[in-house]
Amino acid sequence: xxxxxxxxxxxxxxxxxxLGSISSWGLSLEPDKITRQLIESRIKSSHTICVKGExxxxxxxxxxxxxxxxxxxxxxxxxxCTACHENGAFKAVKINDKAVWKKRLxxxxxxxxxxxxxVITGIGLMPPKGLCTDCSDEELExxxxxxxxFDPAAAK
Ligand code: HEC
Numbered sequence: 001x002x003x004x005x006x007x008x009x010x011x012x013x014x015x016x017x018x019l020g021s022i023s024s025w026g027l028s029l030e031p032d033k034i035t036r037q038l039i040e041s042r043i044k045s046s047h048t049i050c051v052k053g054e055x056x057x058x059x060x061x062x063x064x065x066x067x068x069x070x071x072x073x074x075x076x077x078x079x080x081c082t083a084c085h086e087n088g089a090f091k092a093v094k095i096n097d098k099a100v101w102k103k104r105l106x107x108x109x110x111x112x113x114x115x116x117x118x119v120i121t122g123i124g125l126m127p128p129k130g131l132c133t134d135c136s137d138e139e140l141e142x143x144x145x146x147x148x149x150f151d152p153a154a155a156k
Pocket of ligand 1: 076105123124125127129130
């Protein structure tokens, strides 16, 4: 057998193997078998999101803030924030450090709203919401104002 003939046989065998595998790929990708349902079941998230008011959110945990009367800023400060802000524990801004509060307010993007965002997420050694986990945004913002604009004479 000449060298040329030998190679022809080899090429023929390779072609058969190659064509065979192409047709079997073809089979596994047969479009009729890939239904929309199958695709959706494969890309589906393992979580679902329920929005308040929807039937699926019926048993969802709702923070207790709805269950109590709104608290006054001074009361929230006394109950939650005083631990750090009264005497500057953990290097917190002291309640009557007017100059530092003013600087913080000036530096915050968007004024009080900016400070509110920082307090909600927490910063440095201050835990989220300054530990008042059931405080509403409005209550927190009022408390921040109370602290920034603190007037010792009015507090007595
Ligand atoms: C466990 C201590 C702690 C408690 C409780 C706490 N804070 Fe703070 N707070 C800090 C510290 C520390 C900082 C300074 C963080 C920094 O600048 O790294 C701070 C900073 C702030 C700032 C300035 C944020 C800024 O970036 O300028 C505001 C506003 C604030 N606290 C509001 C509150 C309010 C309102 C409460 C109560 C609801 C509260 N904090 C409770 C420790 C505390």
